[in-house]
Amino acid sequence: FNAGPLHGVRVVLTAGPTREAIDPVRYISNRSSGKMGYALAAALQALGANVTLLSGPTNLSTPAGVLRVDLESAEQLLEESLRAVAGAQMFVGAAAVADYRVDMPADEKIKKADATMSLTLSRNPDVIAAVRQRDAKLFVVGFAAETEKLAEHARAKxxxxxxxxxxxxxxxxxxxFDRDDNALSIFWNGGERELPQASKSELARQLASLIAERFLAARN
Ligand code: PMT
Structure with missing residues (x-):
């Protein structure tokens, strides 16, 4: 029995990278290790939440008490997310979702031929936006990965x-990406909080208690 502030709250959390197939043996992906998302899954679970972790490929072990669903592509992540949020109260998108996928992945391994080759990419669905559209009452927490204008781009998202x-x-x-430490700037309508450089597990605990605070405030 866990009587934390999120006791009984059903949370769906995405973590890790997606893989977009080029052919049966190759893919496009990114440097996400899943560490930030897994740490947050553990921290929310420790506050009493009932966490479903939708995970791209990682080398991490599943946090105790968390239900994990493995998947690869952005399209699979969308499908699993829409399935999992039925009956949930919160969605957290920590996954690094590929914005584009290969148009027509080859059925067989592509043979080398010409000196250059091109891949045509199509836009992937925006998972977190689709989840929000599906359920206006869900408490939805996103991440923003930025190389410039952090606050401006995060607020726009x-x-x-x-x-x-x-x-x-x-x-x-x-x-x-793929580090044991991080720093976060958290934004919401009417507020912000800086969480300075720390281990991802420490940051996850701070972020989880801020999420719980805002979630409970929004519910009352
Ligand atoms: O996994 P680690 O190695 O620990 O690294 C952690 C992290 C850097 C991956 C993590 O902290 C992080 O920032 N995750 C989000 C990465 C990302 O894709 O950010 P974005 O700014 O491109 O996307 C904004 C939000 O939209 C995110 O919540 C993302 O999950 C979501 N998104 C993006 C694109 C898409 N097609 N669908 C989405 O749902």
Whole structure:
């Protein structure tokens, strides 16, 4: 029995990278390790939440007490997200979702031929925006990975995707992706909070209690 502030709250959380197939053996992906999302899944679970973790490919073990669903592509993430949010009260998007997928992945391994080759990419669905559209009452927390204008871009995403909160991090040049530490700037309508550089597990605990605070305030 866990009587934390999120006791009984059903949370769906996405973590890790997506993989977009080029052919049966190759894919397009990104440097997300899943560490930030897994740490947050554990921290929300520790506050009493009932967490379903929708995970792209990672080398991490499932946090105790968390239900994990493995998937690869953005389209699979969308499908699993829409399935999982039925009956949930909160959605957290920590996954680094590929914005584009390969138009027509080859059925067989592509043979090398010409000196150059081109891939045509199509836009992937925006998972967190689709989840918000599906359920206006869900408490939705996004992340923003930025290499410039962190606050401006994060606030624009908060607005455009109709999120309740957004956790922004500086990425690239050895920051955030695939590291054990991070720093976050959290924005919501009417407020913000800086969480300075710390281990991802420490940051996740701070972010989880801020999420619980805002979630409970929104519910009352
Ligand atoms: O996994 P780690 O190695 O620990 O690294 C952590 C992290 C840097 C991946 C994490 O902290 C992080 O920032 N995750 C979000 C990465 C991202 O895709 O950010 P974005 O700014 O491109 O997307 C904004 C939001 O929209 C995110 O909540 C994202 O999950 C969501 N999104 C984006 C694109 C898309 N097609 N569908 C989405 O749902």
């Amino acid at each position: 908060l607005e455009r995707k109709k999120l309740d909160m957004i956790a922004a991090n500086w990425v690239g040049h050895g920051r955030a």
